[in-house]
Amino acid sequence: MADSSFASAPLGAPAPVSATAPAARGRRRMLRALVGGLVVALPVLVIALGIDLLAPGHYRHMASIAMINLMIVLGLQVYMGNSGIVHLGHSAFVGLGAYGVAILATPVAMKALSIPDAPLGLAQVQLHPLGAALAALAVVGVIALLTGLIIARLSGVAATIVSLAFLIVCHGMFLNWPALFKGNQAFFGIPREIGFWGVAAAAAGTVVLARLFRESRTGMQLRASAQDMQAARALGLDVTRLRRRAWILSALICGGAGVMFAYLTGTISPRAFYFQQVFLTLAMLILGGMATVTGAVLGTLLLSVGLEVIRRAESGLDLGFVALPQMLGLSGVALGIVIVLGMALRPQGLAGRLELDEYIATTLRRGRSTAAPGTAQGEREK
Amino acid sequence: MLEVSGINKRFGGVAALSEVSFSCNRDEMIGLIGPNGAGKSTLVNVLSGFLCADSGSLAVNGRVVARCDPIAAVRAGIARTFQTSRLFGDMTVRQNVEVAHSRCMELRPAEGVGVDPEILIDECGLTALSGLPAATLAYGNQRLLEIARSMALAPAFLLLDEPAAGLNDAETALLARRIIAIREQHGCGIVVIDHDLSFINTLCERLVVMDHGRVIASGPPETIWSDPRVIEVYVGQTPPTETQQATIQ
Numbered sequence: 001m002a003d004s005s006f007a008s009a010p011l012g013a014p015a016p017v018s019a020t021a022p023a024a025r026g027r028r029r030m031l032r033a034l035v036g037g038l039v040v041a042l043p044v045l046v047i048a049l050g051i052d053l054l055a056p057g058h059y060r061h062m063a064s065i066a067m068i069n070l071m072i073v074l075g076l077q078v079y080m081g082n083s084g085i086v087h088l089g090h091s092a093f094v095g096l097g098a099y100g101v102a103i104l105a106t107p108v109a110m111k112a113l114s115i116p117d118a119p120l121g122l123a124q125v126q127l128h129p130l131g132a133a134l135a136a137l138a139v140v141g142v143i144a145l146l147t148g149l150i151i152a153r154l155s156g157v158a159a160t161i162v163s164l165a166f167l168i169v170c171h172g173m174f175l176n177w178p179a180l181f182k183g184n185q186a187f188f189g190i191p192r193e194i195g196f197w198g199v200a201a202a203a204a205g206t207v208v209l210a211r212l213f214r215e216s217r218t219g220m221q222l223r224a225s226a227q228d229m230q231a232a233r234a235l236g237l238d239v240t241r242l243r244r245r246a247w248i249l250s251a252l253i254c255g256g257a258g259v260m261f262a263y264l265t266g267t268i269s270p271r272a273f274y275f276q277q278v279f280l281t282l283a284m285l286i287l288g289g290m291a292t293v294t295g296a297v298l299g300t301l302l303l304s305v306g307l308e309v310i311r312r313a314e315s316g317l318d319l320g321f322v323a324l325p326q327m328l329g330l331s332g333v334a335l336g337i338v339i340v341l342g343m344a345l346r347p348q349g350l351a352g353r354l355e356l357d358e359y360i361a362t363t364l365r366r367g368r369s370t371a372a373p374g375t376a377q378g379e380r381e382k
Numbered sequence: 383m384l385e386v387s388g389i390n391k392r393f394g395g396v397a398a399l400s401e402v403s404f405s406c407n408r409d410e411m412i413g414l415i416g417p418n419g420a421g422k423s424t425l426v427n428v429l430s431g432f433l434c435a436d437s438g439s440l441a442v443n444g445r446v447v448a449r450c451d452p453i454a455a456v457r458a459g460i461a462r463t464f465q466t467s468r469l470f471g472d473m474t475v476r477q478n479v480e481v482a483h484s485r486c487m488e489l490r491p492a493e494g495v496g497v498d499p500e501i502l503i504d505e506c507g508l509t510a511l512s513g514l515p516a517a518t519l520a521y522g523n524q525r526l527l528e529i530a531r532s533m534a535l536a537p538a539f540l541l542l543d544e545p546a547a548g549l550n551d552a553e554t555a556l557l558a559r560r561i562i563a564i565r566e567q568h569g570c571g572i573v574v575i576d577h578d579l580s581f582i583n584t585l586c587e588r589l590v591v592m593d594h595g596r597v598i599a600s601g602p603p604e605t606i607w608s609d610p611r612v613i614e615v616y617v618g619q620t621p622p623t624e625t626q627q628a629t630i631q
Contacts, residue, residue, distance in 0.1 A: 022483060022487075217488075224470045224481040227469075228469065231470065234456075234464070236453045353472055
């Protein structure tokens with residue numbers, strides 16, 4: 001074992017002249033993160049291409065929804081995966097993003113029917129879809145900034161409970177302020193501005209963004225604080241500020257997913273942004289592994305496909321040799337079983353500690369060192 | 383110059399530190415010793431901003447350091463380690479040091495440029511292990527990594543809280559040589575707490591002895607070990623006076 005050699009380097013040897021300065025290495029680290037992010041985003045685009053070319057039309061819509069879920073899971077990973085704090089309120093930001101564009105981009109004629117009494121004259125406002133999206137994200141950003149002031153100071157269960165309270169407050173607002181949000185009824189008539197490839201591009205871009213954040217100075221310091229809070233304090237890390245930054249970025253990503261959802265489906269309702277979505281995306285992240293962006297992608301992929309298969313089976317299935325009866329509620333049971341098994345067998349999640357590109361690099365290096373053990377030994381002794 | 387003056391700290395009715403004062407030069411390595419419960423770790427916690435002193439002050443190079451603020455302590459150039467190793471276990475050896483270095487660039491930009499994480503890792507003999515998760519390191523290497531990580535803060539003063547705890551004799555000797563080498567390379571003042579007195583004697587030019595929250599003696603090792611108060615603390619009684627010795631004989 002390499003780690004058993006206590007302080008193996010010769011003592012008193014002159015410090016080697018470093019080939020690159022730390023600043024240059026920092027830039028190279030971000031470049032590697034960019035490449036790594038692209039490596040993780042690539043499967044998303046390949047699957048999207050496969051569905052676009054080969055699958056029947058209705059799969060495109062399912063895949064679009066799955067990719068929006070991926071964005072939400074990535075938003076969750078940015079905060080939860082790096083800070084180590086369970087977050088249950090992310091769907092509130094999805095809802096705020098979605099309702100933001102619904103209110104700002106829906107044609108005035110449509111709003112005269114749905115929300116004629118909107119405050120601040122919002123019923124007479126109709127922004128360009130892009131402008132509406134930016135305005136909605138600005139609102140999400142401000143709300144994230146304000147909630148972040150409180151939540152970033154909290155650790156562990158306290159932070160989780162506050163995030164849950166925030167979800168419930170937002171849901172209550174969507175439901176009980178019909179003048180603006182149309183209450184329990186569906187908010188329809190939102191311009192359907194985004195198609196399959198728009199969502200795919202946004203999801204792939206979010207993968208890269210989440211990875212860049214993970215490897216950034218803030219991301220690295222935040223991950224360190226999640227590992228050992230006392231050591232983080234000893235290094236003078238401002239954990240509150242680090243958490244706040246992650247919280248805001250996470251909220252903006254979730255808000256962006258909400259914008260995509262509204263522009264894709266054209267119809268939203270408060271129910272879509274509540275417990276069901278929270279737990280589905282949470283299960284995806286935990287199953288895949290919250291420590292990595294790869295885990296978020298893997299978990300979303302597996303649960304999206306798995307749940308679709310189960311949903312088919314739910315309504316009865318003819319396998320040729322045996323016909324399965326109708327089993328309503330199977331998807332919920334299956335979701336539970338998958339999570340229990342995943343946690344029991346692999347509590348860190350399927351992806352574990354390494355990103356996809358790191359895993360590939362490690363495997364290649366190991367392959368090379370078994371092929372030429374002499375060189376590896378030499379490297380170690382050096 | 384690290385100047386500690388008149389620090390008091392009470393936990394309820396217990397005076398953990400009373401009127402603790404000492405100083406340490408930037409080229410000095412001093413040993414802080416004393417029996418269990420003497421207040422050594424409490425002192426490190428106060429100096430690093432982890433605990434709030436009730437009164438007293440701390441200054442680095444004449445500049446007073448804000449109390450109860452670990453960030454201010456790091457900014458002033460004070461770094462610390464812990465009695466038990468506290469690493470970022472899932473992160474690699476290199477990342478552990480890089481986190482500290484990245485913070486140094488933010489808090490001490492002038493000094494931070496001069497410290498290269500790779501060189502620190504090399505000086506601690508961890509280059510071959512730099513890609514491994516810190517949690518997989520042998521215990522001795524974990525202690526070294528903690529020191530490398532602290533040094534990435536480019537500290538003017540390093541507080542080592544029992545760095546040799548849990549190490550065998552060979553490992554302790556190696557650790558001592560590494561600490562000496564690192565200090566020669568980077569030139570910072572070091573305050574080291576340990577119960578291993580031979581380890582302390584190898585390293586330190588000057589000792590500060592604490593008991594019941596007070597500094598009871600300070601000076602070079604040879605005078606410290608003939609100080610009757612120190613002997614009383616360590617041996618448990620005052621050495622017999624000449625008349626007593628005569629009576630015994």
